[in-house]
Amino acid sequence: MGSMIDFKRPDGSTCKGYLAEAGAGRSGIVVLQEWWGLNDQIKGIADRLAAAGYNALAPDLYKGRVTQKPDEANHLMTGLDFVGASDQDIAGAVKHLAASSRKVGVMGFCMGGALTIAAAARVPGVACGVPFYGIPPGQLADPAKIKIPIEGHFANTDDWCTPQLVTDFEKAMTAAGNKPEIYRYDAAHAFANETSAAYNATAAQQAWQRTMAFLGKHL
DSSP states (O other): OOOEEEEETTTTTEEEEEEEEETTTOOOOEEEETTSSOOOOHHHHHHHHHTTEEEEEOOOOTOOOOSSHHHHHHHHHHTSSSSHHIIIIIIHHHHHHHOSSEEEEEEEEHHHHHHHHHHHOOOOTOOOOEEEEEOOOOOTTOOOGOOOEEEEEEEEEEEOHHHHHHHHHHHHHTTTTTTOEEEEEEETTTTTTTSTTOOHHHHHHHHHHHHHHHHHHHH
């Protein structure tokens, strides 16, 4: 089990986050929340990564706010400063982990998946990225600027991160010379979240196995 900590952002202010440690010298992973906030499910992902041998830090992008209501989650996500989240909170988390970790990757889900791609394009020191069913607007993260390995997990039934968005993202990265590993599942958005009605155990297990292999290769 991990615990809440404070870490420094590049601008000198602090951000809170949930840290689950595997030990000094291990690689690190920044875990990025869904639109619900830094809830127990995301903390559980960090714990799971620590058990697998990674130092995991999940920054609290909503500054303590968590919800289970879709309308409120949408309000919180819409009100988030995505540039600040990427360039300050996530960058600070990467730097914090880098102080005691061999390499640092980023992974995230839903909103956090989109921010994973943003971090891959904008944040120095990231070794690889694993977005789950989330892609940011091009003005936040130009796919051509992503030079690190990316493994994406997306749902074929998703009206937020649509299959067309996934195809366009893959084409843009490939055209720029990067070849992301993109996996599509016959499942719905949030298929990897065991607390969601959309949870698909088969797809979630396959995605996790692929993620572990990818992280083992690049971290």
